[in-house]
Amino acid sequence: MHSLILILTAMIWGAAFVAQSVGMDHLGPFTFNMARFLIGGLVLLPAIPLLDRLSRRTPDKSPAARRTLLKGGVLCGLALGVAATAQQFGVKYTTVGKAGFITALYIVMVPLLGMLVGRKPAGRIWGSVVLAVAGLYLLCMEGSLRLGLGDLLVLGCSVLFAVHILIIDRFSPLVDGVRLSCIQFFVAAAVSAVGMLLFEQPGWSALTAAWAPVLYAGVLSSGVGYTLQVVGQKGMDPTVASLLLSLESVFSVLAGWVLLHQSMNLRELAGCALMFGGILLAQLPAKRTETSA
Template identity: 30%
Template sequence: MEKKKTLYADLSLLLVAIIWGSGFVVTKNALDHVTPYYLLFFRFIAATIILSIVFFKKIKEASKQDIKAGIIIGLFLFAAFATQTVGLQYTEAGKQAFITATNVVMVPFIYWIISKKRPDKFDLAAAFLCLVGIGILSLNDDLTMGYGDILTLLCAVMFALHISSTGYFAKELDPYVITIVQFLVASILSLIFALLFEGTNIELGSNTIFPILYLAIFSTMTAFLIQTVAQKYTSSTHAAIILSLEAVFGSTFSIIFLKEPLTIRFFIGCVAILMSVITSETKWEFLKAKEIIE
């Protein structure tokens, strides 16, 4: 039974990676018909409403600490998605998928600042590989980065801060309440920025309803819940390896559906970043486990 649960959990996490990877393509297409901040607002408010209905009892029992933590995490979540969504207007979806994935390499260094625990040799090697990969993917001939790539790199930093703050607060508090509050915070901030920078003239047609519902129900609500449950039944090493495939799926879907070019430079940069993510997240412990079994 334990092996079956682990297998089902791993397959569930693979589904999460596919959903998140497809989200880059869906968002890219949606941005042709709706502005970035309104897209974020509708995405997060829909997820907030659905989760609030499902976990209404937990919201009634929420503590001040739960709400405070959700607000702090929500600020980082909004900043991450805002820079990612706006940045996607100025760069390719496949490239962004891999640059966004570098957030897992940044987490140990942010944790170093918080806990004074120095990153190990795997984290340092991952950081080097990550920098090489970003350079290959993003640097122009004059060694400058495009606006979209800069925003995406900032997005990765914000996601790293989001992951670190979530890990800090979630140990003692209700994860479901924190999730709902952070989604609500992100939706409120998205609406404020939309009104300030994008005006009030917005039309929701068939070209925008589907992407919004897909991003809200699948990429936001369903994926986060599946990940939370699945990681109870599988190792963090398995989870890290499988979820890092998000970047691979994002790039693959972008090439297939958006007709983005697959160049040698793009391929080498993606491989370097993927290797850095796996190195940082797993420390290659799955190879040691294999040696012991043999």
């Protein structure tokens, strides 16, 4: 059952790239993200007491715990807000399938960035990096041997999402995950609101025209998707959970093909296969000799 829940989460997140692409027909990137994160935070508000009752837990309300929760939520929200902005701009200039696969590189980048805080990656990680870089070349390189603007932006968002994951890794053992996510959504919405007011001219008519993709990205991708992830990962090996969640990149390609009628040539498909292979290799359980080193 937990595996099915995580696969459903991956489907929701994969299809979200379609919502982001369609939403750009009516809204600027900052406005779209402000709306989706605000909705995501509002959706999680009633989920917090519900999950408390289901798990029969009493949250720590001490001043130290509140400070830790607030610090973690703010840092996560800042990272998420900037990462989502880069992704949203990138989706405007690339296809849904490319955006999904390049974003999924965060799974490879997390252990690499972890070296900066003293976490040496296992030897197999270097093989996954080689596969991912080769796949990125086949998927994104143009005739002039350069990455397109959209691909570069999404690649940048992938690095930022890796930073976001590492921040969550730091604070999630210390605070309640749903509360942390709720705070980060409101902070990310505030970050996006600043850009919206400075660079865009949002109108109510544009928001109403994009109501469907905004609601999907806000309610399902942000609010429901995160809640399903929390429920699905309970009692499951985190490596297996990450592997299942990485299927979002596959579902993003299928969503772009089915809903937006986007196509990919053989070279791009080969690039996707190599990137996905690198992602899978990075998530394989470490050998006993590697874990004991």
